[in-house]
Amino acid sequence: MLRTHHCNQLREENQKEHVVLCGWVFHRRDHGGIIFVDLRDHYGITQIVFDPEIAPQAHKLAERVRSEWVLKVTGFVRSRGKDLTNPNLDTGAIEIVAEKLEILNQSKTPPFEIGSEVQNENIRLEYRYLDLRREKMQKNLQLRHKMTKTIRDFFDQKDFLEIETPILIKGTPEGSREFLVPNRIHHGKFYVLPQSPQQLKQLLVLSGIDKYFQIARCFRDEDLRGDRQPEFTQFEIEMAFPEQDDILKIMEECFVNLTEKCAPQKKYKKFLKNGKIKKITWQEAMEKYGSDKPDIRFGLEFINISKEAKTSGFGIFEKSKHVFALSVPKNLGEFSRKDIEDLTSVAQSHGAGGLAWIRKGEDSGPVAKNSTPEFLSSLFEKTGANDGDIVFFGAGEFHKSVEPLGQVRLEIGKRIGLQNPDEFAYLWIIDFPLFEQKEDGSMGACHHPFTSPKAEDFALLKTEPLKVRSNAYDLVLNGSELGGGSVRIHDPKLQHEIFEILGMKEKEIQLKFGHLLKAFEYGVPPHGGIAMGLDRTVMLFADEPNIREVIAFPKNQSGQDLMLGAPSTMPEKEIEEQNIQILDIDEK
Secondary structure (H helix, E strand, C coil): CCCCCCCCCCCHHHCCCEEEEEEEEEEEEEECCEEEEEEECCCCEEEEEECCCCCHHHHHHHCCCCCCCEEEEEEEEEECCHHHCCCCCCCCCEEEEEEEEEEEECCCCCCCCCCCCCCCHHHHHHCHHHHCCCHHHHHHHHHHHHHHHHHHHHHHHCCCEECCCCCCECCCCCCCCCCEEECCCCCCCEEECCCCCHHHHHHHHHCCCCEEEEEEEEECCCCCCCCCCCEEEEEEEEEECCCHHHHHHHHHHHHHHHHHHHCCCCECHHHEECCEECEEEHHHHHHHHCCCCCCCCCCCCCEECHHHHCCCCCHHHHHCCEEEEEEECHHHCCCCHHHHHHHHHHHHHCCCCCCCEEECCCCCCHHHHHCCHHHHHHHHHHHCCCCCCEEEEEEECHHHHHHHHHHHHHHHHHHCCCCCCCECCEEEEECCECEEECCCCCEEECCCCCECECHHHCCHHHHCHHHCEECEEEEEECCEEEEEEEEECCCHHHHHHHHHHCCCCHHHHHHHHHHHHHHHHHCCCCEEEEEEEHHHHHHHHCCCCCHHHHCCCCCCCCCCECCCCECCCCCHHHHHHCCCCCCCCCCC
């Protein structure tokens, strides 16, 4: 090595030792003859002193150095003394008195200061190699490494076998658009990049692998947001012969272990039930919180007033199939008319026509002026509202009555500080619907078409499929879905029936899933598993606002790599070799 120590290693006990350090110039200060340089590397910072009386040549070179120059410094360790100790640095009690300086490389003036917060994300992503030098980003990558190692070690100890699955696979729709990869040899045919190794891990269990594990790269061509990337990483398991609780138990152990080793400062035990992660059904989550990934760090649960609303005297409520109330105590915060207007905008942006409300003790607003005294009396009794408390409402079809109100609940929690950042509130959501009805009236799978229905709902498959519940489950943390899974279908006849309910004809079934049904003819065991988003999990552990902060080289919100300039045009020769013709918009 060019160095004897790194820049966060030396302490007072190393006084008088002759050392060699290498790193980048973080700060340079000229104090009228003596020059101080803060030298930074991956591990930390050490102060270097260039004294013209001790090393005139090194001092003369130090006059030239600027931020982000790469230096090699030879010198001896000296105590700063109690009065000059820097308590903000691990090496703050010592400094290196330079005897020799070698400039290994120079740097242009960076487009932003490495030690500052950079507001322009596009600049950060364009110069990501500089952005990653910042202390926060270094710590995020260290945390990601530690979490990945902890996860891998945990499943290794539980006898899971880590197996890689291919990146170039057959297109098999699982809910999102896929990235196509043209094939040069087989004209007109394509690979796709996997959305997940879903079918491959099922086939591995069919192959006799009892416990599978992988940290897998996945790809989805979908609209981006703060917790999405077109390429992402998930850690996943698949098990032979499990019951649902076996899968939940192993993942619960994994996350308790992960929290205690990688985020010990987070308080999570208060949200457990009998020492276990609490489980609620999808139906309960939607009716209480208006979300299938509720943040349970705070209460503000909905009250179902659908029955009372039928004779309320308020027209909108009487016409609505479902009406839910959200009561916010006055002692949690006051809500002005401007606040109510803002919350109304939140509800409307998530599909509501508006946001009805009433404040107990005030004769203002449409609900108060148009409802019967009997309804108002029963409303306040059922919600437990006191004078000054405000009640918000969601009304309409089930989803439209709860989902906008769920977003209002989250906004209220955010505004009045109910989401404690020091808490981790884990929650299992179980018993999801197996199917959902799309806007065009067709049937879709809520998770994926390999999820098994609950045995007690089999009879509903032919008569009322939208009422069928699934053996599916999601793990939620602080209002974010970490991941999910299911007990899979292992009966080939049932699997074929599910494909048919989803509107697939026999030709389409064989084209898309014939390989799976063929494999199922050779003795497939009952099996199930789960997949967790690694990027999203690290993001939450690092208290970051989006997953780009915990990925070394992410894409921006438009799916572009600003550092490398991708996606980019390709030479015509290479395009022709892939049997592709690019048409302009008019030709298309």
